[in-house]
Amino acid sequence: MSELPELKKSFFARWGWPTFILLLLLGLAGLGAAWYVLWKPNVKPSAFGPAYLYIRTGSGFAAVQDSLNKYELLRDSSTFAWLARQRGYSHHVRPGRYLLAPNLSNSALLDKLERGEQDTVAFVLDAFKYKPQLARQVARHLEADSVSLRRLLQDNAFLQRQYQLDTTTILTLFLPGPYRLFWNTSAQQFLDSAAATHRRFWTAQRRQRADSLRLSPTQVHVLASIVQRETAKKEDKPVIAGVYLNRLRRGMRLQADPTLLWAIGNFGVKRVLNKDKLVDSPYNTYKHKGLPPGPITSANRQSLDAVLKPAAHQYLFFCARPDRSGYSDFAETFAEHKQNARRYQHMLDSLRILR
Template sequence: MPDSPLPTPAPRRRWWWLVAGLTLGLLGLGAGLAWHLLLRPNVPPAVDGPAYLYIRPGVGLRAVLDSLRQPGYLARPGTFAEVARWRGLGSRQHPVHPGRYTLPPGASNLALMQLLESGQQDTIAFTLKPFHYLFQLPRQAGRQLWLDTLALHQLLGDNAFLQRRYHLDTATVRTLFIPGPLRLFWPTPALGFLDSVAARHHRFWTTRRRAEADSLRLSPVQVAVLASIVQRETAQPTDKPLIAGVYLNRLRRGQPLQADPTLLWPLHGLGTRKRVLNVDKKVDSPYNTYRHKGLPPGPITTPFPQSLDAVLRPAHHAYVFFCARPDGSGFSDFSETFAQHKAFARRYQHHLDSLKIKR
């Protein structure tokens, strides 16, 4: 009697399709999760300009995540936090690089992670403004940069360092600073800041400008010292070369400069006082150009490029006096003789007296 047939097993093909389906489903789920976490845009479109992430030196991942949780930075900050912790951002292998970073609109968590890991921070437009006294500079720089202001103050007071690195001293180092724009990293070391300023100074002093200074028998430092006086005397561009010519004529004749702004500098009155009194002319200081002939030992402010060029390219004339006009225009009247100058001065004083009476 033939053997009865055994039951036919279920086709293995069904199990294979089932496993394949589950696998594909899991892969699809994983791909979707990966897209959601890594590739989905997370930086919202810019509304009021680009968003900047500032990372201070020495901070860790928590500080970065706290900054990114601020409104307007990320659409889903929690997903970036997951990716950052998974990646180990802030660890020794993936350190947090300080700086200012622009958050590109539409960037994903992966793109943002790559940006922060690369350390490709932005430069910022730092504007160096004129200052009269050295102690004002660290405060000004610290408002725009993440900078060790104490270290900068110490470098500016280190005479041996200044002479060795910039061939200047604590009196003349202010000639290194030419007001204007600089491109700097937000976290900038004090020494790096000074070197950037020195590089701008070097670019300004071209071969042509050095030749112009030589023709006047002045060094670049002396040009800057005289330009600082011219700058404090007038804000009118057309009067600057005229006033520079007056002071150069006095220097050639061996006359004292008798520049009123130089009296206020040792009294710490620049920027706070408008008038010079007769008692100020008795101040015992090398900056008193009524008592001492020649240029003072250093500038009384940091001159703009226009003021420096006014000294390098002065107006050629025979004037040795000038006096502010009484119309308040900021222009001056120039004269060759003391008698003519006294007439202009009396007219100006009469104007001041009339203002007092009206008050």
């Protein structure tokens, strides 16, 4: 213990107090610099809600720097760049969408980026009628571009191998509703996620119901897509599903107007004309018996369950009510149906709706 005082004496004897004070100041300055670079809050608070850093797949550190600078996310980008180089982050850039909490330090931000602790994207997939509409929706929320998704949706061999569906039936894979995925999800990963959602929906109980109706899950989706286009009313969906199932059992044509509108590519039509019924398409259910080859929209859970639990009745016809309530009038005979249809046509005439 006697050596320590002697060491102090020898130090001060050789260097003196001024040197000691200088070294102390330099040490404190070093600690201050380290705090400034490592732990000082550096992420700017945003006045427009949460701030996110998007790093595209395959991007390098230069792209990360460009994004940070372009959107002015940091108070001092030079200290972040210096620390990133010292830690070798430039060789371990991981893509994703990262939430930048206000006042995050350089060290904490790098920890987040290096570990790939990205934030998920929550979005609602709306019902769609055509593949390009699906691709555009997905591209608005995820890194996967619409071109790559459309390419996969047109690859028959891939779709059959991966999902046992083809380019016509692939739209039955998608259930409208909420999704939560990483932003850098690829086109195939999105399809895999949709397939997983599809599998969860098709429980053993739902498959048994489909079997009891002598329908496959794909056929249920196709019929549900027609029901969905016919009405938005929850109460009418099972009744309309029952009408179409009654017609299928009797070998009658479905004569579903929405399938004609899909065939002519115009869902804005209010009045279906006789010339529409002549369109040459497998979706023309006035010409062809049975279900069309694929869905005319992505059916939601409510429409699917309406087909799986149809109302029991003897109706074979229905027509929109003339009160424009969105509900339908149902009939067992064609004579009754003609009366209902005539009232609806009179309403269209009174409003001068010709198409």
